[in-house]
Amino acid sequence: MLPDERRRQILALLNSSEVLRPADMAVQLDVSPETIRRDLVLLEREGAIRRVYGGAAKAKNLSRSAEPGRVERENIEREAKAEIAEVVASIVGDDDTVFLDVGTTVLAAARALPESFRGRVVTNNLGAVLAMAGRDAVNLHLVGGRVRHDELTCSGPDAEDQVSNFFADKAFLGSGGVHATGGLTDYHLDEIAVRRRMISNAAEVYVLADGSKLGHVALRKVCELDRITALITDSSADPEMVAQLRDAGLTVVQPAVAGAEDAAS
Structure with missing residues (x-):
């Protein structure tokens, strides 16, 4: 059973019960309690459920019809974003020219670029420009538009x-999501069009996505996985979902095992 389907079934179970124990859900779905606990962590991060004493309950007023706002997203998965940003900092060459896309995880990466970096940044992310505005050694290009x-x-x-x-x-x-068969997806058509230009004009393409986005398919297609050099995610990502992406041919880099993954991919 795919992780997305399993999590949908967890939500269906919670629709019919106020509170369920992870052990009971594991029996009904024929998976380990550890797998259920990982799913509950991800579902809670997405706001779909809330973990309570003795188990989990369905969150009220759930709406997944659109992406959460920027301020809300900046406060979600702070540790995961910090891990991803650390990996980015380790692979950027001091004199590289880099595209920085939109999004709060990319913003975290911009803030983490090492002090030795003196290359060129091209970005349509005003937050990234503000984060580096005081760094005179960096050649900043703000892409304008609507x-x-x-x-x-x-x-x-x-x-x-x-x-x-x-x-x-x-x-x-x-x-917005990275899926083994759905590829890279997101929500806003205009931003996707700019992102596709970045993909076309970059020697290496890295997608930054915390574990909650793996296996998720957002509203619109950006590209297939074969256009991506590597996915950089955090150490808490679901191992089953990571394995599916690797089986689909995508290199996945995680902070705790970055060196091992580079050797294995």
């Missing part, structure tokens, strides 16, 4: 044209 006020990003035809005039050593992209 401003998305709630996200502090620029997109649209002007942004696409500007990105197409640059070539980067590495692109670091945000995501």
Whole structure:
């Protein structure tokens, strides 16, 4: 059973009971209690359930019809974002030209770029520009266009044209979801169009996604997995979901095992 289907069944079980114990759910779904506990952690991060004394309960007023707002997302998965940012900092060359995409995980990576970095950053992420504005050694290029006020990003035809005039050593992209067969997906068409230009004009493409986004399919397709050099995720990502992505041919890098994964992929 795929993780997404298993989590849907967990939610279905919780629809019919106020509180369920992980051991009971494990028996009904024929998986280990440890697997259920990992699923409950991810579902709680997404706001779908709440863990209570003795088990788990369905969250009230759940709405997954749209991506959470920027401020909310910045406060979600802070530790996971910090782990991913640390990996990014370790693979950026001091003189690289890099594309930085939109999204709060990419913003965390921008803040973590090492002090020795003196390359060029091309980004449509105003937050990333503000994070590096005091670093005189960094050559900053802000891609302009239509401003998305709630996200502090620029997109649209002007942004696409500007990105197409640059070539980067590495692109670091945000995501709404990464799925073994669905590929890389996200929510906003204008931002996806700019992201596709970054993918086309970068020698290496890295997707930054915490464990809650693995196995998830967002509203719109960005690209297939074969366009991605590697996925960088955090150490808490579901091992089953990571294994499915690797089986699909995607290199997955996690902080705790980054060296081993590079050797294995």
